[in-house]
Amino acid sequence: MINLELPDYLDNLKTQMKGFAEGLLRPIARKYDEAEHTYPVELDVLKGMPVMSRPKKKAGEEKPKKGAERKNGSNMSQAVTVESICWGDVGLMLSIPGAGLGNAAIVAVATDEQMERFGSKWAAMAITEPGSGSDAGSIQTTAVLDGDEWVLNGEKIFVTCADRCDAVVVWANVDPSAGKAGIKSFIVEKGTPGFTLEKLEHKLGIRASDTGTFFLKDCRIPKDNILGSAEVKKSTEGFKGVMKTFDNTRPMVASMSNGVAGASLEFLKQKMEEAGIALDYNENTNNVSAMQKEYYMMEANLEAMRLLTYKASWMADEKIFNNVEASMSKAKAGRAGTLITQKVCELLGSMGFTREHLAEKWMRDSKILDIFEGTGQIQHLIVARNILKLSRNELK
Amino acid sequence: MFDLSLSKEQKMVKDSFSKLVKDLIADNAHEMDEAGEIPVSAVQKAWELGCSVSGVPEEFGGYGMEDSPILSALVLEELAYGDMAYAVAVTAPSLFITPINDMGTEDQKKALLPNACTDDYHVYTMAMCEPHFGADAVSLKTTAEKKNGSYILNGVKCFAPCASQAEKMLVSASLDGENNLFVVEKGAAGLTISEKEKNLGLYSLETNTVTLENCEVPADARIGGDKGVDYDRVLARSRVAMASMAAGMCRCSLDIVKQYAVEREQFGEPIAHRQSIAFMIAEMAYETDAIRLMAWQAASRLEAGKSAKREAYLAKLYAGEMAMKICDYGVQILGGHGYIREMNVERLYRNARSIACVEALSMA
Ligand SMILES: Cc1cc2nc3c(=O)[nH]c(=O)nc-3n(C[C@H](O)[C@H](O)[C@H](O)COP(=O)(O)OP(=O)(O)OC[C@H]3O[C@@H](n4cnc5c(N)ncnc54)[C@H](O)[C@@H]3O)c2cc1C
Ligand SMILES: Cc1cc2nc3c(=O)[nH]c(=O)nc-3n(C[C@H](O)[C@H](O)[C@H](O)COP(=O)(O)OP(=O)(O)OC[C@H]3O[C@@H](n4cnc5c(N)ncnc54)[C@H](O)[C@@H]3O)c2cc1C
Numbered sequence: 001m002i003n004l005e006l007p008d009y010l011d012n013l014k015t016q017m018k019g020f021a022e023g024l025l026r027p028i029a030r031k032y033d034e035a036e037h038t039y040p041v042e043l044d045v046l047k048g049m050p051v052m053s054r055p056k057k058k059a060g061e062e063k064p065k066k067g068a069e070r071k072n073g074s075n076m077s078q079a080v081t082v083e084s085i086c087w088g089d090v091g092l093m094l095s096i097p098g099a100g101l102g103n104a105a106i107v108a109v110a111t112d113e114q115m116e117r118f119g120s121k122w123a124a125m126a127i128t129e130p131g132s133g134s135d136a137g138s139i140q141t142t143a144v145l146d147g148d149e150w151v152l153n154g155e156k157i158f159v160t161c162a163d164r165c166d167a168v169v170v171w172a173n174v175d176p177s178a179g180k181a182g183i184k185s186f187i188v189e190k191g192t193p194g195f196t197l198e199k200l201e202h203k204l205g206i207r208a209s210d211t212g213t214f215f216l217k218d219c220r221i222p223k224d225n226i227l228g229s230a231e232v233k234k235s236t237e238g239f240k241g242v243m244k245t246f247d248n249t250r251p252m253v254a255s256m257s258n259g260v261a262g263a264s265l266e267f268l269k270q271k272m273e274e275a276g277i278a279l280d281y282n283e284n285t286n287n288v289s290a291m292q293k294e295y296y297m298m299e300a301n302l303e304a305m306r307l308l309t310y311k312a313s314w315m316a317d318e319k320i321f322n323n324v325e326a327s328m329s330k331a332k333a334g335r336a337g338t339l340i341t342q343k344v345c346e347l348l349g350s351m352g353f354t355r356e357h358l359a360e361k362w363m364r365d366s367k368i369l370d371i372f373e374g375t376g377q378i379q380h381l382i383v384a385r386n387i388l389k390l391s392r393n394e395l396k
Numbered sequence: 397m398f399d400l401s402l403s404k405e406q407k408m409v410k411d412s413f414s415k416l417v418k419d420l421i422a423d424n425a426h427e428m429d430e431a432g433e434i435p436v437s438a439v440q441k442a443w444e445l446g447c448s449v450s451g452v453p454e455e456f457g458g459y460g461m462e463d464s465p466i467l468s469a470l471v472l473e474e475l476a477y478g479d480m481a482y483a484v485a486v487t488a489p490s491l492f493i494t495p496i497n498d499m500g501t502e503d504q505k506k507a508l509l510p511n512a513c514t515d516d517y518h519v520y521t522m523a524m525c526e527p528h529f530g531a532d533a534v535s536l537k538t539t540a541e542k543k544n545g546s547y548i549l550n551g552v553k554c555f556a557p558c559a560s561q562a563e564k565m566l567v568s569a570s571l572d573g574e575n576n577l578f579v580v581e582k583g584a585a586g587l588t589i590s591e592k593e594k595n596l597g598l599y600s601l602e603t604n605t606v607t608l609e610n611c612e613v614p615a616d617a618r619i620g621g622d623k624g625v626d627y628d629r630v631l632a633r634s635r636v637a638m639a640s641m642a643a644g645m646c647r648c649s650l651d652i653v654k655q656y657a658v659e660r661e662q663f664g665e666p667i668a669h670r671q672s673i674a675f676m677i678a679e680m681a682y683e684t685d686a687i688r689l690m691a692w693q694a695a696s697r698l699e700a701g702k703s704a705k706r707e708a709y710l711a712k713l714y715a716g717e718m719a720m721k722i723c724d725y726g727v728q729i730l731g732g733h734g735y736i737r738e739m740n741v742e743r744l745y746r747n748a749r750s751i752a753c754v755e756a757l758s759m760a
Contacts, residue, residue, distance in 0.1 A: 004696040
């Protein structure tokens with residue numbers, strides 16, 4: 001039955017996570033924006049926290065009793081949690097030990113034996129290359145089997161957690177003649193000969209996050225370090241399967257945007273209220289000040305972003321295929337979040353340009369959320385291809 | 397829990413209205429618009445499905461089901477998917493019935509609801525909007541003054557749906573600075589109803605200007621008695637209705653362009669193969685979803701008996717802005733053909749403007 005109110009336990013989770021964000025992240029947000037790349041030691045308290053754990057095995061899964069109240073699943077909890085933490089600071093959220101994108105991939109596809117070996121490692125994810133960004137299927141890094149080892153060669157850029165991670169899930173092609181079908185992912189541990197962290201990037205925002213470049217030069221890793229099967233199938237189903245992991249992470253990035261935009265709007269609201277500008281959700285927006293009208297419109301956009309994110313997350317929990325909705329949520333939240341944080345700075349005037357306040361930082365931080373894990377344009381492509389039933393050759 | 401799935405009942409109701417619209421309205425909306433009227437039989441058919449009365453207790457003539465803003469939101473989206481003018485005409489009585497059922501005194505319910513909740517559709521409506529520049533549903537110029545136990549109403553209202561045929565209507569007016577609703581009967585002294593207004597859109601819907609000149613109504617005409625009404629809730633329910641109708645119109649525009657863009661070829665291939673077209677369509681899709689979700693969010697709060705002032709306000713604001721944008725894209729994607737009145741996107745473009753300009757055309 002339709003009900004768009006969050007249940008109490010999710011509301012409480014939100015409050016709890018916001019409290020955590022306010023107590024632990026906000027106070028150090030500026031510090032690590034300035035001390036770019038420095039590991040935030042304050043986050044050590046989160047070490048060992050099960051951020052990414054494996055869902056319970058099927059056999060142990062309890063079927064909800066008939067008549068028992070249905071509950072929202074883990075994707076909804078995640079949407080609420082990620083938003084609240086990013087309300088605190090998105091760069092720091094990306095620095096939480098053990099919560100790398102590589103961890104998500106490992107949790108999703110690793111064998112029990114691999115889980116044993118790598119489950120507790122902080123794992124980054126390396127797909128992007130200098131010549132291959134949005135078109136992830138065109139990566140040039142190769143992996144060749146030589147006896148009991150894979151030999152990897154290539155360059156990976158923009159790897160989040162490059163410095164701090166223990167291992168990297170690297171995408172490489174085992175059979176370039178097979179195109180995308182040859183793309184597999186491999187776990188490469190730090191310290192492996194031939195695997196070097198080349199440099200860290202200086203960025204517009206999320207400066208607390210260490211984004212870096214890796215070189216792989218005749219880098220040898222054990223044969224067992226491949227995630228999933230080594231077999232190259234004729235179809236691109238395998239590649240599509242890897243991309244599917246992003247159906248769950250796109251709403252997560254949308255949640256990040258909801259968090260940053262929410263922080264930004266809340267700050268504006270506070271300043272407006274301090275100045276005696278009331279927000280009563282009452283008057284015709286054409287009879288209020290320009291500032292109030294902008295505010296209302298932004299808050300409406302934030303609701304839209306959030307509800308589209310909840311929809312994609314709810315579908316994932318209900319095991320409804322959510323490829324389109326996941327992209328919709330990221331397309332909307334990525335763009336609208338960027339616009340909100342920009343506008344808030346404008347409305348704050350001098351307070352929006354000074355580094356004394358965090359508004360300018362949120363404007364820098366939010367921009368990445370319309371870029372990584374598929375740019376806004378790529379999300380529109382995914383949505384449009386699906387609803388218009390067009391192939392990637394018809395709609396390029 | 398947070399849930400977007402429809403219950404059996406919700407699905408059944410939605411499907412029956414969807415079928416009705418497909419059978420009766422979808423192919424006729426343009427002709428209705430040109431003719432400037434809606435066949436009475438089409439209105440009666442929707443009425444028989446329980447529009448506006450299902451949430452009224454049986455003793456007052458209703459179906460005795462739960463008074464459900466969510467169900468109304470679903471119905472309004474389906475109706476407006478066919479045609480917004482039709483949606484408003486069919487549900488105009490909800491503007492009268494819903495506030496009374498929700499906030500009237502027992503005596504008012506007994507006295508007013510049974511006549512409005514009959515098997516045959518009769519027009520009951522509300523006059524909320526005002527025609528002056530800067531008009532605002534919360535700062536009404538129409539006034540009510542208490543005098544010798546009755547109320548004297550003065551003011552001018554516009555866009556009152558179907559008012560010329562209404563047996564009774566609710567009129568919003570400020571009483572000592574508080575917004576209230578009063579029942580005004582057909583033919584009341586001091587009540588003048590204009591000819592059909594000529595509007596940008598909704599050609600087939602009759603709307604009227606309602607003038608009240610020292611119009612005297614009895615003490616029990618004030619809905620809610622001495623307490624008055626929860627005016628915020630009245631507005632919230634009407635705003636959810638506006639947003640839901642916006643979702644219906646946007647979905648209609650989207651469905652038209654989805655088909656058109658893959659069929660229409662220029663420069664040797666379907667225009668849908670161009671990102672500038674395809675991306676507009678993607679945007680139409682998620683913004684339509686967003687409008688609907690915001691309407692449902694406000695409706696969920698109303699359904700739980702909570703205040704939805706903020707949610708409904710934002711939902712209507714968003715719907716007003718986005719429906720215009722989406723229906724604009726609808727015309728644009730059809731190019732010159734979209735500018736021709738035979739194409740439904742043209743009507744949607746005009747009708748969409750009503751969401752931001754007008755208040756209280758229906759109640760969820
Ligand atoms: C801070 C940061 C962290 C990152 N973290 C990671 C990480 O951990 N792991 C990882 O693998 N990658 C990571 N990335 C890389 C990120 O995913 C890519 O930057 C992103 O996918 C875009 O690729 P690109 O930068 O090469 O841009 P390009 O693909 O070159 O795109 C440039 C522009 O063209 C547009 N464009 C491209 N193709 C099309 C098309 N078909 N139609 C229309 N427009 C198109 C894009 O939308 C964009 O606007 C990170 C990037 C940054 C900046
Ligand atoms: C009131 C009116 C008066 C007119 N007067 C005249 C007149 O006097 N003489 C005359 O000859 N014509 C006239 N026209 C026709 C007018 O010039 C065309 O309607 C216009 O050029 C668009 O063509 P179309 O309607 O076939 O749309 P289409 O070409 O089918 O375009 C449909 C949509 O696809 C888009 N599109 C098309 N190709 C591409 C592409 N390659 N990339 C991206 N998007 C694309 C368009 O922008 C549009 O949004 C008139 C039209 C109207 C409505």
